Amino acid sequence: MNEAILSKEAGAKVKTAAKTAKNKKSGARGALEFTMKALFLICGLVAVGFVLIISVYLIVSGIPAIREVGLLEFLGGTDWDPANRSGDPSFGILPMILTSIYGTAGAIVIGVPIGFLMAVFLSKVAPRRLAAVIREVVDLLAGIPSVVYGLVGMIVLLPAIRDLFGLPAGDSLLAAVFVLAIMILPSIISVSETALDAVPREYEEASLALGATELETYFRVSAPAAKSGIAASVVLGVGRAIGEAMAILMVAGNVANMPSLLSSVKFLTTAIAGEMGYADGLHRQALFSIGLVLFLFIMLINAALNLFLKRSKEGQA
Amino acid sequence: MKGSITKGLSPRRRAYDITMRTLLYAAAALICALLVFLIGYILYRGIPHLSWQFLTSEESVIKDIEGILPAILNTVYVIIATLIFILPLGVGSAIYLTEYASNKRVVAAIEFATETLSGMPSIIFALVGVIVFCEFCGLGQSLIAGAFSLVMMTLPTVIRTTQESLKTVPLSYREGSLALGSGKWHMIRTVVLPSSVDGIVTGCILAVGRIVGESAVLMFTAGMGMRLAKYGDSVGEFFRNLFDSSGATLTVALYHYAKERADFDSAFAVAVVLLVIAFGINLAAKFAGRKLKKR
Numbered sequence: 001m002n003e004a005i006l007s008k009e010a011g012a013k014v015k016t017a018a019k020t021a022k023n024k025k026s027g028a029r030g031a032l033e034f035t036m037k038a039l040f041l042i043c044g045l046v047a048v049g050f051v052l053i054i055s056v057y058l059i060v061s062g063i064p065a066i067r068e069v070g071l072l073e074f075l076g077g078t079d080w081d082p083a084n085r086s087g088d089p090s091f092g093i094l095p096m097i098l099t100s101i102y103g104t105a106g107a108i109v110i111g112v113p114i115g116f117l118m119a120v121f122l123s124k125v126a127p128r129r130l131a132a133v134i135r136e137v138v139d140l141l142a143g144i145p146s147v148v149y150g151l152v153g154m155i156v157l158l159p160a161i162r163d164l165f166g167l168p169a170g171d172s173l174l175a176a177v178f179v180l181a182i183m184i185l186p187s188i189i190s191v192s193e194t195a196l197d198a199v200p201r202e203y204e205e206a207s208l209a210l211g212a213t214e215l216e217t218y219f220r221v222s223a224p225a226a227k228s229g230i231a232a233s234v235v236l237g238v239g240r241a242i243g244e245a246m247a248i249l250m251v252a253g254n255v256a257n258m259p260s261l262l263s264s265v266k267f268l269t270t271a272i273a274g275e276m277g278y279a280d281g282l283h284r285q286a287l288f289s290i291g292l293v294l295f296l297f298i299m300l301i302n303a304a305l306n307l308f309l310k311r312s313k314e315g316q317a
Numbered sequence: 318m319k320g321s322i323t324k325g326l327s328p329r330r331r332a333y334d335i336t337m338r339t340l341l342y343a344a345a346a347l348i349c350a351l352l353v354f355l356i357g358y359i360l361y362r363g364i365p366h367l368s369w370q371f372l373t374s375e376e377s378v379i380k381d382i383e384g385i386l387p388a389i390l391n392t393v394y395v396i397i398a399t400l401i402f403i404l405p406l407g408v409g410s411a412i413y414l415t416e417y418a419s420n421k422r423v424v425a426a427i428e429f430a431t432e433t434l435s436g437m438p439s440i441i442f443a444l445v446g447v448i449v450f451c452e453f454c455g456l457g458q459s460l461i462a463g464a465f466s467l468v469m470m471t472l473p474t475v476i477r478t479t480q481e482s483l484k485t486v487p488l489s490y491r492e493g494s495l496a497l498g499s500g501k502w503h504m505i506r507t508v509v510l511p512s513s514v515d516g517i518v519t520g521c522i523l524a525v526g527r528i529v530g531e532s533a534v535l536m537f538t539a540g541m542g543m544r545l546a547k548y549g550d551s552v553g554e555f556f557r558n559l560f561d562s563s564g565a566t567l568t569v570a571l572y573h574y575a576k577e578r579a580d581f582d583s584a585f586a587v588a589v590v591l592l593v594i595a596f597g598i599n600l601a602a603k604f605a606g607r608k609l610k611k612r
Contacts, residue, residue: 040412044410057448117344148591
């Protein structure tokens, strides 16, 4: 009897001991778990913090110059002469806004059709091995730094344009458009190809069975089915083109003319990249205001891109 | 067979077929020709001026030699300094997004932020880097200011690839580990992370690619110096140099040669180096990516 009671007591003691041990352990563990979760959350919030920092600093340092020059004068003025020493500088960025828009539009007009045709070729027509090789090289094209494009443009494109049109110098919007068109090709090709690859095989088989030729199928069935993805590739190209700075800084000539195809021009991006090194005072503040304008453009484009990507995903699901 | 199908078509449809086919092949041929020309021309212009001395010495007017050793070292240092930050930050936030996140609003905010960052042009990072790191934080033009600016730029790349590979880890691994009594962090550390290492590696390789190719950001935050800083052997000295010295990386050196000095031979030689690095990075990323897919 006594023994039984004793053992029962001992058992109860062991149980409570185990319980407290478990509690202790789970307490320490809980603290660790909580810390780790908090740490990871902080890591995640860093990206949000970066976006906030970028927005806040661009707005804070971009507003003063706009306020001083006047919004209409800044956005609508056609004269950019910030370093005028005679004391009458002017800060109109309309030429740059238009140049950025024209340059991007030109790059899209040249780059998108070629890139789209290439995507159809890679996705549907090319033999698999050839397609694999070409894909490698297109990837390499995407990995080449933008200054290298600028360099080749400077050495090859500028003399060619100069001689072809009999200009004193080849630095022009045209050269920038060509360089941009080549630079956006990889993203257009790869995004469109992904979209075309995702078109259900049944669509194409049905079309072929109904008597359409292969090419009619690709362009009238597959391409429309992949249209959200292709639209996303175009928007992505627009984003790339409007944000590119260094390559076109080397070929565009950097005079703030109103844009025309053969004249030396200044983009929003090249104004910042080219003048940041020596600007001071109001001129420097104006460059930050240009950054703010560019930032707003990009936010609009990103919103459009996300819309198309979402649609493309829904279309596939 | 194909010929016989086309034969029965109406003239209009046949014309459509032929035109479109021609256009397709023309576009493909054009792009291939462009690629071959671009790469061939860079190699043709650059290789003659590439020498061991060019790669391993500092430029010197007195000795009349050109050398890009400082640029190579600066590039390596910026890469290391950037990776030190984006690796934990990127992997951490990917883990939060795939393993922990329960609050939909937080997830949406983080994903919106990464999308925004990845779509931002580099010149914006350059501007913000100049105000925030060079001026506000008082770092001046230094390699570390460049690295911090690049952290902002490359963070989304690491987050996204890590997230992709975390998603491929089967749920059963996690359930098995939890069922055996491990805590969540223990499960992540011992089960989830080891099986997604190749995704993390791919992310880092892609980030390195972007760092090597970046020029606008580094030109303004890390400076354009072409001289060799006093790089020491010890780790402490390495970090001190990050703060003390400013310097051009390879891309900035290329820009400097081409635009400021009109020394195109050296510029093309640097372009060849960059091309080789880009090629190596593509191969490495593909290799790591393939491993990821096999799983």
